[in-house]
Amino acid sequence: MARRSRPVLAGLGPIPLDRGAEGPLYQQLYKALRQAILDGRMKPGARMLATRVAAQEWAVSRNTVVTAYEQLLTEGYVTGRVGAGTYVATALPDPPPIGSADGTGGTRGVSLSRRGAALATPFHPCTPAKRPFSLGIPDPEGFPFALWSKLLAQPWRVGGRSLAVSADPLGYPPLRAVIADYLRAMRAVRCEPEQVVILSGAQQALALMAQLLLDPGDPVWMEDPGWPGTRSALAGAGARIVPVPVDGEGIDVAEGERRAPDARMALVTPSHQFPLGVTMSLRRRAALLDWAVARDAWIVEDDYDSEFRYAGPPLAALQGLDEAGRVLYIGSFSKVMFPTLRLGYLVVPPDLVDAVCAGRRHFDGGTSVVPQAALHRFIAEEHFASHLRAMRALYAERRDALLDALRRHIEPVTRIDGGEAGLHVVAHLDERHRDVEVAARAARLGLSCPPLSGYYAEPTAANGLVLGFAAHPAETLAAAVRGLAGVFAASP
Known part of the structure; x- marks a missing residue:
């Protein structure tokens, strides 16, 4: 009996993944998908496989696929809407440098040192500053x-x-x-x-x-x-x-x-x-x-x-x-x-x-x-001292607005940490929702909510979202929280 052909992902065949390599598995999947998009093997507008199907195709966890998709989404290589699927973007971001094999700056046919390979691995997805909840972004409107x-x-x-x-x-x-x-x-x-x-x-x-x-x-x-x-x-x-x-x-x-x-x-x-x-x-x-x-x-x-x-x-x-x-x-x-x-x-x-x-x-x-x-x-x-006083007061107001909106609109948040200082808070989630999946769905709505579990080097039970508040006024943060509440409401 003839074997059934394996399903393909938007025109892309099986992807070899090296489970013995250093670094998280999702980065290998992300790089392979991005290169296929840049090479034209995955055509603009093509629909990506659902995360569950893709996880079965490459024998990886669904979280691995979700995280790879999220990075593609935040960098503009794919687009999507909650409940409507994920698609290859019709207008791609700037391509990697000429001669790059994988977008990390390495050149085809040239072997990097172990340290070079470590440096060439993207350490964090690039998130547009205009996205609500973006981390570490001050408000430039307040600077003289x-x-x-x-x-x-x-x-x-x-x-x-x-x-x-x-x-x-x-x-x-x-x-x-x-x-x-x-x-x-x-x-x-x-x-x-x-x-x-x-x-x-x-x-x-x-x-x-x-x-x-x-x-x-x-x-x-x-x-x-x-x-x-x-x-x-x-x-x-x-x-x-x-x-x-x-x-x-x-x-x-x-x-x-x-x-x-x-x-x-x-x-x-x-x-x-x-x-x-x-x-x-x-x-x-x-x-x-x-x-x-x-x-x-x-x-x-x-x-x-x-x-x-x-x-x-x-x-x-x-x-x-x-x-x-x-x-x-x-x-x-x-x-x-x-x-x-x-x-x-x-x-x-x-x-x-x-x-x-x-x-x-x-x-x-x-x-x-x-x-x-x-x-x-x-x-x-x-x-400098005057500017710092003004921005501290402004960010305190925005922090308060974010905390109030989270407590009023998002019932799955069990605890909020980190609000005493800094430009972000951590919203811990109950066990019904996994932070990686919530973050991926939120990204499709234009919200930047990095999963807390993604910052751990070792396996963890940590489950939460890291939410920045400095770059946006209180009304924008409140609207973003309502959008995030819709993500939870639409969760399976």
Whole structure:
């Protein structure tokens, strides 16, 4: 008897999936589908297989297919509506670079190194900023761009020729000085201007520290759940990532010591853990510092969203408790001001300053000096403090509007975490709804609701949605919550 031919997916035959490869399986499926769309093997307007049928076709979980479809949807390769199916987009986004085999930047016929392959893997789907609930996106409408344009012009009028010829690889000295003053006063950070390094943002700071302080194979603690970009920076340095659980007190130091007592580094977000929003307790901070001293290890403190705290007094940084010079402190202006500013800072112990300076010269020579000069004036003339106060009040109103709408309209939300600080909350769901499937259906309505489970490196029972609130006014957030409520109402 002749065998039945296997079903095809919008003109695409079976996809080989390597279950032994590093990284999540959904990324392999996503890349294969995207390449088939770009190659024209999956025609514009063609209907995709239903997620259940596709899961059977490739012997993977439905969640794997849903997550792959969601990434295609958020990047504009497919379109869809709840209950109407998913289709290949008729107008595709910009194609990957010429010569790219899979959209990661690698060239056909060229083998990447293991670290190169890790860096070439997209660590997070690109989400349009205009989508409600988008994460980490401040509201640009509140920024004083007219003032900023004047500040950008001033350096050229005052000292343009000197700025055009040479620059300190560690950053514009006056800016480093005002940042040191700000951190001492507002975050209780122990630092002098000479310890402050200006970079393009937190991601570059992570990558630089990983390259300078880690050898391939070195074990590194990483919070689980955590930001995928941190994992990318570590993988690019060849580190062995050790996921360490996070509970209500922050990273579980005892569990980290059990899993990898000889780790060379721990990356933490103690003031506002991403994505859970918890604050590391004083007991855990002391234990982490004791471990670092005993093991001659480094702690990288990403002071994520520390400027936006809505309840209680400001929290002191972990670095301020460090008397042994084991903490590297990272901060960024991208969320406080606007994302394309691309300016952040790194505070290093005095013994590391020369090594970091040499590393900056080796990698990129330093950061463009003109926006640094403008930022110096913006801080020194107290425009920064004024802007921060205004945006904190605005975001508090939007947070309140989102929390109120969630409590009134979405009955499956069992608990909401993270609202005391930052630009997002976590809405935990009851067991009737799986976050990956809810997120995929919400994406078809133009809502960006990353599933909480997607931020875990290890299998988890966590089930929730991570919802940003900063980029949209209260009425838009309320309407988006009503749309999300419709997603739950339409669930099987």
